[in-house]
Amino acid sequence: MVEMVPxxxxxxxxxxxxxxxxxxxxxxxxxxxxxxxxxxxxHFAIFRIEGVQVR
Numbered sequence: 001m002v003e004m005v006p007x008x009x010x011x012x013x014x015x016x017x018x019x020x021x022x023x024x025x026x027x028x029x030x031x032x033x034x035x036x037x038x039x040x041x042x043h044f045a046i047f048r049i050e051g052v053q054v055r
Contacts, residue, residue, distance in 0.1 A: 001030065001048040010054040021051040 030044040
């Protein structure tokens with residue numbers, strides 16, 4: 001997951017991009033509610049990038 005830091009934005013694109021920012025391990029933020037994940041998955045993601053620039 002990429003979340004831009006406050007004051008930084010980017011346009012949505014479908015091509016590959018380079019994201020610059022801080023890599024954060026966060027196993028709690030993107031948990032599925034109990035039993036809601038596909039095929040028994042417990043998380044949607046376990047990390048995010050706090051983006052400061054997209055190229």
